Amino acid sequence: MTLAQNTIPFGDFPIDELRNKVYASDPGADAIILSDKAIASVNFDGKDFFVELVRNTRIRIVNRRAFDLANVTLSFYTDDIVSKYRASTFNLQDGKKIETPVPKKSFIREKTSNYRYSLKFSFPNVNEGSIIEYSYTVRLSENALYTLYPWRFQSGIPVVESIFTVVYPEYFNYKSVISGSATSVKRTHRESDGMFFGNRMNIYIETWSANNLPAFRDEPYITSRQINLTGVRFELASVNFPSSSRQDISATYEKLTEKLLDRTDFGRAIANAGFLAKYAENVTHGCKNDLEKLKKIHEYVSTKILWNGLEDFTASASLAKVFREERGNSADINFILIAMLRSQKIKADPVILSTRSNGPINQLQAMEQQFNYVVAYVMADGNFYLVDATDPLRPFNLLPSECVNGYGRQISKYESNFVELKNDEKYSVSRNLNLVLDRNGELSGTLKTTYSGLSAYDFRSQIRFAGEYAYHAATKFNAADLSISEINLGNLHLRDSAVVEILKFKVKDRAQHAGNKMIVNPFLTFFIERNPFYQEERFYPVDFRHPKEVFLTITLTLPEGVEVLEIPQNASYILGKNDGSYRYTCSWNGKEITVTTMMKITRTTYPTEEYRMIQDFFSKIMKKQSDLIVLKSL
Structure with a gap:
């Protein structure tokens, strides 16, 4: 079942766009996004529902300072399947629109982590006044059914037109939240007919659009760029199929806790790290109380294990391998910290969170995708501390500023709560x-x-x-x-x-x-x-x-x-x-x-x-x- 013919015309723009006229709304702009369009549709392949995304982006390069925009990196989850992609540079030559495609062999796929990969390519023959355009079609991972696709209308350069359309059957009920300048975004809703296993159904088509958005300008003391950019995100609230009662889909934090504790890259990784006990014993020898032990173990872990710069809330490999190679992501390091503290009978639990650049978490819906970091929640001598061991220069009781972002979620079999992300840092x-x-x-x-x-x-x-x-x-x-x-x-x-x-x-x-x-x-x-x-x-x-x-x-x-x-x-x-x-x-x-x-x-x-x-x-x-x-x- 395909709910929509997801096509966006490629290279379909008037030749006048190539004359590099001054953009009246921002005459000093180095580049301009002429259009950024996408269609995200919920489809059915006879076995599973899935989300297909078709996107087309067109940018005018005004001057040489924007030439770096000709080098593009698209990021996807490992389970995302990119089926179609193309890119071309357009120039004005002798009064004609000349297209120079990016050869297929120039698209490079590169693994960036256990959960993500990137598609890289560079536009050829880019000059001042060139228009670069790319498009792709991707079947998103199964989790996309719960969140569709977060859309950003705004960018670091001016945007003339940004349109995002979502298409889904009436059986699904999605909630939407706009960030940034809500008054800049317009929403339209229409319906069409469709069939599902012989039953007639309504198909909902919602379009979100914004025009002539200014370039995002950083200001002193802002929370993060991502939070303030004008955009829209979605959450699946419920499903209601024929001949069945309404079912609330929103994941609960209780279920998420059970799931994480049973995962080999989370709860089981910590539980199976008994080999760390002897190292913790040696490090804490002579310590008189739990606070001294916490400081010693934190110093040991942050000094021994080099952070590779990757933020994550799940382990990238077995903790034994990370410990042996002395290098890992943020979760690897903080899981080792937690395991060593627990071996010394010190209460320590993981707290999953979302960094400032990733946005705040939703405390009502426990969506895994919203988390990208984990720290340790430690009780030592009657006091609780949030501890991160990714930087040997940071004292045990200082969180990274990126982690001071509202609330995180403590993950524990016996005690799981929301935790305010601060330590009295000053x-x-x-x-x-x-x-x-x-x-x-x-x-x-x-x-x-x-x-x-x-x-x-x-x-x-x-x-x-x-x-x-x-x-x-x-x-x-x-x-x-x-x-x-x-x-x-x-x-x-x-x-x-x-x-x-x-x-x-x-x-x-x-x-x-x-x-x-x-x-x-x-x-x-x-x-x-x-x-x-x-x-x-x-x-x-x-x-x-x-x-x-x-x-x-x-x-x-x-x-x-x-x-x-x-x-x-x-x-x-x-x-x-x-x-x-x-x-x-x-x-x-x-x-x-x-x-x-x-x-x-x-x-x-x-x-x-x-x-x-x-x-x-x-x-x-x-x-x-x-x-x-x-x-x-x-």
Whole structure:
């Protein structure tokens, strides 16, 4: 039974499209998606229902900066069967539309994981003004029957037309959810007749469309690109076949738990890892309590097993093989962590989750496809911790920021619940700046910065990526107004400790002279952050991810023969309903001027309606930090 003739014309566009006219809605665009169309239909092959997807995408290459779009990678699940595919480049030559097809031998299939493969190809003869077009037909894996196909109307480049059509028999009841700009999407519904085992039935045809969508623009502090892109996704809520009662299809988390515990790449993988007990015993020798054991085992696993960069919630191989080869995906590593903790009688369960870039989970429907990561849920000495061992620089009680995404699901035979994905992580920076001013207006001093929690992890990651020498060079380059003579880093290799950085420096011509007066701003430009909320309009919610606190103490020692005429007034600002705060104090004791500031952000997410409030809060901080101290030479 085929419900629809799923065909989308290929190369069917007017020759005028090849004249590379300026796109009025975005004249500076490097490329434009002229059309992106797909039809997903539920069909029956005499044995099983399945979903067939036909897709056609057409892109105009406006200039050379978009040439990389000519290299395409399509990703599929291992069980997806691609039956038809083609691609061509179109150019205007002597007033005619010339097509250059991609040869079949140039399509390369490549396995990317145990569950996915990619189809890669490159367009030939691409020039400024070329139109590239590709299409394919794929029979999606059986799980697609429950979710159809998630569709994105929006992209990183402008989209002129995006149309997604779903076709299914009346026996199926699908729910849909729109993400991003719901007002940009239009939906139409119509019905046609069909037959199923001799019974007449209705076929539902729903079309979702959007036109002239702007390119997605990243904004500071967004949750993730995927969540904010305009799109639509589907879930099968129920089925109701003739001569049978309505059956709710939505999978339950109880069933999912049973299934996962019985899988060889999940529950059984952990249960059959008894060989790890002797290693756990050696690692924890001499530990006095479970928390010490947790720290030791976490350090051992995160250091021994190299993460291959693949995110998954199921094991890629036997844990014995992963342990022997010392390399695995995120699930391999965290399953080894859980198995070693359990061997020491420490309660540890897997928590499956969806990362930020993958979107939030649905707590009402337990669809396997929505999960792509797993961490350990551990009880040690009466306290629970969410633990990830994929990075040797990350302390045991810090989750990857990508994993801080609402709720995950604890998978356990005896206790299975939703778990909030956080550990009281906090981004904390404390600075102590000691300055000495001479009569010529030159400053010298030391800046001691203490990075704690997430800021310490970020600092260590930066050093790992660039190296200490490159970090020193970048620091001196970024602080061009300072003459830095010394940089010292402390606790860099003690991952559970705060990182301490000490700079020694001099600054010439920091003070402005006006007769016998000197005007000084003690806030060095080196550590004054630009207001991240400078845009007049905000399109997406603000997400700080974690609570944040920044402390600063400045001590300015004045030279003999200089008195204070004016110091900044104290100030205090509140964000929302005590969602954050900023305090500024300035005092003079006859020899030294002391400035202290404290900024705290306690609430981490804000809807776009509250953007002006946040913008105003940070604008006040930036303005206050520009206040000047006025001195007079006697």
